[in-house]
């Protein structure tokens with residue numbers, strides 16, 4: 001997916017991926033991911049309300065998003081007036097209420113501090129297969145060994161639709177060398193995402209995984 005694809009989506013307000021409340025998997029599974037109020041990374045964050053949920057539980061949240069208007073909308077809709085500053089990695093971030101939203105390409109992002117936890121909802125599935133390995137390798141570089149995160153993916157019959165969001169299978173996840181993968185939940189998602197069913201996604205399921213960053217000695221990264 002080229003940056004222009006996403007910029008156009010934001011420009012035209014075609015953001016059906018955005019939920020008007022936080023993802024319910026957070027309440028069910030986040031307490032088992034990390035009990036400590038440490039630093040959490042949200043790659044390809046859009047303006048997801050999940051970041052508010054995490055910040056309200058004491059985490060320092062860093063989101064990374066290509067599109068400035070998404071980042072500005074996140075703070076505006078929260079009623080927070082952010083400060084803008086340049087980061088050591090050369091990208092710009094808006095900061096408010098312990099949420100740092102970095103504007104730019106995730107692949108150019110370098111975390112300023114060790115990241116203890118991460119949330120990938122709508123990030124890996126936003127990328128075609130040709131980009132997903134590089135994405136997971138970079139995510140693995142960004143987080144501390146042993147860090148855990150939630151990954152939320154979709155599966156559906158690709159005869160009627162083929163992303164985004166793309167299908168990410170358990171077999172694909174099991175083949176990557178950076179993270180241990182544990183499936184926490186698999187649920188029918190046809191009622192939850194009618195816009196995807198309308199686009200042709202038959203048999204739509206949403207799957208929640210726990211990822212655990214292997215120690216560097218076990219992975220290749």
Ligand SMILES: C[S@@+](CC[C@H](N)C(=O)[O-])C[C@H]1O[C@@H](n2cnc3c(N)ncnc32)[C@H](O)[C@@H]1O
Nearest residue numbers: 006017044045046048065066105106121122126
């Ligand atoms: C499917 S949306 C999901 C947004 C958010 N995670 C959510 O759940 O609402 C994918 C987002 O990733 C952003 N994006 C795509 N490629 C990116 C990249 N290389 N670096 C940073 N952001 C990117 C897009 O602008 C878009 O907002």
